[in-house]
Amino acid sequence: MLxxxxxxxxxxxxxxxxxxxxxxxxLIAWVFLVPNILLFGLFAFLPVILNFVYGLTGGTNVLLAxxxxxxxxxxxxxxxxxxxxxxxxxRDDKFWRAVYNTTLFVTLQVGFMxxxxxxxxxxxxxxxxxxxxxxxxxxxxxxxxPVVVALVWKWILQREGILxxxxxxxxxxxxxxxxSGVTTALxxxxxxxxxxxxxxxADWAFFWSVFISVWAHMGFYTxxxxxxxxxxxxxxxxxxTMDGASAWRTLRRITLPLLAPTMLVVLxxxxxxxxxxxxxxxxxxGGGPGTxxxxxxxxxxxxxxxxxxxxYGLSAAASILLAVVLVVLTxxxxxxxxxxxxx
Amino acid sequence: MTRTHLTTTALAALLGATALGAQAQxxxxxxxxxxxxxxxxxxxxxxxxxxxxGVTIEVDTVPYQxxxxxxxxxxxxxxxxxxxxxxDLGGLAEYYLDLTPHVDEAYWEENFGNTLDxxxxxxxxxxxxxxxxxxxxxxxxxxxxFEDAGVEMPGEDATWEDWAxxxxxxxxxxxxxxxMAMDRSGHRIAGPAISYGAELFDAEGEPILVDEGFExxxxxxxxxxxxxxxAQDVWGGAGGSTMVDAAQEFINGELVxxxxxSWNTGRMEEQIGDFFDWQVVGNPCxxxxxxxxxxxxxxxxxxxxxxxxxxxxxxxxxxxxxEIYAEAAARTLNIPAHTGVASExxxxxxxxxxxxxxxxxxxxMVPNLSPTAFAYQGYPNNRAMFNITVERVSQAVVGELTVxxxxxxxxEDLDAAxxxxxx
Numbered sequence: 001m002l003x004x005x006x007x008x009x010x011x012x013x014x015x016x017x018x019x020x021x022x023x024x025x026x027l028i029a030w031v032f033l034v035p036n037i038l039l040f041g042l043f044a045f046l047p048v049i050l051n052f053v054y055g056l057t058g059g060t061n062v063l064l065a066x067x068x069x070x071x072x073x074x075x076x077x078x079x080x081x082x083x084x085x086x087x088x089x090x091r092d093d094k095f096w097r098a099v100y101n102t103t104l105f106v107t108l109q110v111g112f113m114x115x116x117x118x119x120x121x122x123x124x125x126x127x128x129x130x131x132x133x134x135x136x137x138x139x140x141x142x143x144x145x146p147v148v149v150a151l152v153w154k155w156i157l158q159r160e161g162i163l164x165x166x167x168x169x170x171x172x173x174x175x176x177x178x179x180s181g182v183t184t185a186l187x188x189x190x191x192x193x194x195x196x197x198x199x200x201x202a203d204w205a206f207f208w209s210v211f212i213s214v215w216a217h218m219g220f221y222t223x224x225x226x227x228x229x230x231x232x233x234x235x236x237x238x239x240x241t242m243d244g245a246s247a248w249r250t251l252r253r254i255t256l257p258l259l260a261p262t263m264l265v266v267l268x269x270x271x272x273x274x275x276x277x278x279x280x281x282x283x284x285x286g287g288g289p290g291t292x293x294x295x296x297x298x299x300x301x302x303x304x305x306x307x308x309x310x311x312y313g314l315s316a317a318a319s320i321l322l323a324v325v326l327v328v329l330t331x332x333x334x335x336x337x338x339x340x341x342x343x
Numbered sequence: 344m345t346r347t348h349l350t351t352t353a354l355a356a357l358l359g360a361t362a363l364g365a366q367a368q369x370x371x372x373x374x375x376x377x378x379x380x381x382x383x384x385x386x387x388x389x390x391x392x393x394x395x396x397g398v399t400i401e402v403d404t405v406p407y408q409x410x411x412x413x414x415x416x417x418x419x420x421x422x423x424x425x426x427x428x429x430x431d432l433g434g435l436a437e438y439y440l441d442l443t444p445h446v447d448e449a450y451w452e453e454n455f456g457n458t459l460d461x462x463x464x465x466x467x468x469x470x471x472x473x474x475x476x477x478x479x480x481x482x483x484x485x486x487x488x489f490e491d492a493g494v495e496m497p498g499e500d501a502t503w504e505d506w507a508x509x510x511x512x513x514x515x516x517x518x519x520x521x522x523m524a525m526d527r528s529g530h531r532i533a534g535p536a537i538s539y540g541a542e543l544f545d546a547e548g549e550p551i552l553v554d555e556g557f558e559x560x561x562x563x564x565x566x567x568x569x570x571x572x573x574a575q576d577v578w579g580g581a582g583g584s585t586m587v588d589a590a591q592e593f594i595n596g597e598l599v600x601x602x603x604x605s606w607n608t609g610r611m612e613e614q615i616g617d618f619f620d621w622q623v624v625g626n627p628c629x630x631x632x633x634x635x636x637x638x639x640x641x642x643x644x645x646x647x648x649x650x651x652x653x654x655x656x657x658x659x660x661x662x663x664x665x666e667i668y669a670e671a672a673a674r675t676l677n678i679p680a681h682t683g684v685a686s687e688x689x690x691x692x693x694x695x696x697x698x699x700x701x702x703x704x705x706x707x708m709v710p711n712l713s714p715t716a717f718a719y720q721g722y723p724n725n726r727a728m729f730n731i732t733v734e735r736v737s738q739a740v741v742g743e744l745t746v747x748x749x750x751x752x753x754x755e756d757l758d759a760a761x762x763x764x765x766x
Contacts (some may be wrong), residue, residue: 059766062419068766088748091755094734097743099355159520159576200579202741233640238719289575294582302583306412308434308726309764 074317152285164195228262378609433723436464440645445656492516524589529729538629
């Protein structure tokens with residue numbers, strides 16, 4: 001094999017030797033870097049710059065040449081509020097509703113996700129029966145397309161869905177009748193577990209959006225935490241056992257502190273991904289009812305590409321504000337990472 | 344000798360290929376179907392291909408949402424197909440190909456004179472689109488449920504309140520899920536609002552959207568949702584300006600009164616069959632006796648960015664010919680906008696009795712349509728007004744905003760949209 005490769009590589013080397021002789025060693029590095037820089041610039045930097053320029057323009061034309069420069073008007077429009085905690089007092093109430101929904105969603109989703117992922121990872125790290133099977137089961141939803149996830153859950157939760165059918169059946173069983181007897185005997189009301197319209201009730205729609213998102217992504221974070229748990233040296237646990245440490249103390253004093261760097265990665269990844277939530281929830285509720293599950297990415301999409309007129313400038317400005325938040329989150333991650341590495 | 348022969352053969356092949364390339368013309372037609380429209384157009388356009396050697400027409404059938412969301416972006420970016428079936432008739436007018444130089448102007452004026460203006464946008468003349476299906480918004484009613492409930496169906500001049508009361512009685516008596524539902528669409532709610540006195544435009548013809556009549560209907564509409572008369576699943580079932588319909592609930596026999604439009608006739612015919620008796624009834628009236636729906640529909644347009652402008656015009660002209668148009672209307676169960684075809688009457692093919700009655704009922708509604716409804720349909724920026732309506736009324740329906748707040752937001756949204764469009 002090497003006999004074949006070596007002559008080919010020698011052949012390829014000839015022009016580069018020539019180039020190095022002409023340009024010198026420091027400059028030859030650029031010969032290798034320039035193609036990559038050009039491609040990266042074209043597909044990564046240029047869109048970012050264009051997005052920023054769009055954010056400073058107005059009108060409904062898509063071509064930059066036809067769009068008037070309006071300075072920071074789009075940003076002013078988005079940020080203008082009498083009271084930032086009440087969307088109704090904001091000029092663009094839809095933007096602020098999306099901001100609040102996203103904040104609440106990310107807080108709940110990330111919190112529950114890490115709690116469940118950690119619990120699952122701790123269980124799967126033990127020597128339980130069919131461990132490989134359960135690891136696959138928890139990871140399986142990660143492999144599904146977000147739209148498939150949304151449609152499957154919509155099928156379960158719609159008015160005529162499986163969950164309501166189950167609840168209606170349950171409502172007619174002896175169990176509910178017996179429980180109703182107990183509650184009425186205690187002076188309460190009879191128990192009624194009939195199905196409701198889960199997707200058209202704002203609170204339930206939000207709850208299920210969080211639930212589905214946790215269900216769909218938990219496997220990924222479980223896997224990362226599991227890898228972190230397996231990286232903790234066995235002898236530390238053996239020493240703890242010899243010292244007579246309880247399971248709870250071992251968890252608190254050994255597992256969690258040693259898992260902290262991995263948890264940090266999981267936290268930041270989950271936060272960034274949570275802020276970017278769109279496809280699953282959009283396919284599940286369409287952002288409704290009203291704006292109950294409209295998140296920031298959907299706002300950006302609808303202003304720029306689905307609404308009428310298409311406000312590309314406003315959409316670009318909102319995406320820049322979102323980018324600022326994501327950059328701050330990433331900076332925090334880097335800072336915390338550095339701090340934990342430095343000890 | 345051999346060398347010369349080979350060179351000559353190669354040259355001949357090259358020229359042949361070039362000539363073939365020059366002759367072969369491909370036209371892409373972006374189409375969506377309410378029923379079987381794209382299938383029928385594909386079949387009709389095969390005839391055009393047979394008559395015009397070297398022409399290939401690719402009918403790309405896409406979801407309706409792609410026509411609303413993707414096509415405008417493609418047009419703005421200069422990557423649109425050659426022609427499309429559209430419903431935002433005035434909103435995309437700036438991109439339309441003027442067919443005038445390639446068609447018989449007198450024929451088009453005579454047969455499509457009523458709808459040509461809808462495609463002109465801000466222009467005063469020109470032929471920019473063939474209105475392929477005239478649609479009217481109005482109600483479908485489950486007659487079997489009325490019969491089972493023993494409730495008399497409201498008559499011709501019945502008001503919205505009459506229908507709401509009757510539909511609720513039927514729902515309660517039969518145990519079905521919903522009394523009334525209306526498609527989640529700014530176009531659909533416009534007819535009832537006009538019946539309640541909405542003017543939508545001021546005396547100078549500038550859009551105002553919200554006035555007393557409009558607010559009255561929205562208040563009533565929101566109340567019907569709060570009291571469970573209207574199905575919450577439709578207007579409360581999505582966010583943004585996404586269109587949601589209740590056709591499946593009606594087809595499943597779970598809905599008494601369904602406010603949609605004539606384009607669903609084919610679907611009702613096909614999917615309800617003899618499951619129950621259904622019928623189309625006249626538009627309910629407002630307090631002052633105005634009983635209007637909204638006209639509308641879809642049209643086939645070519646785009647001026649096409650490389651095959653003349654061919655696109657010929658294809659649309661082919662579809663506009665009386666014989667072809669009549670066949671398309673008959674096979675797709677649509678109301679013709681072609682006055683020649685309309686006056687001759689359409690012999691709808693393989694159509695059941697309820698569908699035939701429904702098509703006649705839709706036709707009978709045309710004279711009752713309000714001039715405001717025609718003006719709204721012809722207004723180039725009506726899509727912006729429809730979207731604002733859907734978003735804000737939905738928020739009122741789910742309780743995020745009061746009706747007053749929703750009306751105030753609609754005024755502000757309209758001002759902002761108009762300002763952006765004028766930049």
